[in-house]
Amino acid sequence: MHKLIEVLAFELLQEIKERESKHKERWVPVASINNDLELKFVAVPKENTQYGEKGWLFSILARILEDKELIEFNKVGNSSFYRTSP
Structure with missing residues (x-):
C-alpha cells in the first residue's frame, strides 16, 4: 500500500510542477489542486458525523513529498500553498 500511495505522491509532485509557472513565486494553492x-x-463511517469532504488525501501525499x-x-492567512523545492 505504501508503494501505491507513494506513486500518487509523485503524481501530485508533477501536478505542482506543472502549475508553478502560473503562480506568483511558484506557490500553488492547495485549494485549486484539491478542487481540480x-x-x-x-x-468517516456513514453512521459517524463529518461535515463535508476533507482534503486528508492531499495532506498525506504532500507530507510524503515534504x-x-x-x-x-507556505501558509498565508487561511490559505495553504506548495511549491517544488529548489
Whole structure:
C-alpha cells in the first residue's frame, strides 16, 4: 500500500510542477489542486458525523513529498500553498 500511495505522491509532485509557472513565486494553492483533482473525500463511517469532504488525501501525499524534501509549504492567512523545492 505504501508503494501505491507513494506513486500518487509523485503524481501530485508533477501536478505542482506543472502549475508553478502560473503562480506568483511558484506557490500553488492547495485549494485549486484539491478542487481540480477532486481530492476531497468523506473519511468517516456513514453512521459517524463529518461535515463535508476533507482534503486528508492531499495532506498525506504532500507530507510524503515534504519528508523527501521535494516540496515546500507556505501558509498565508487561511490559505495553504506548495511549491517544488529548489
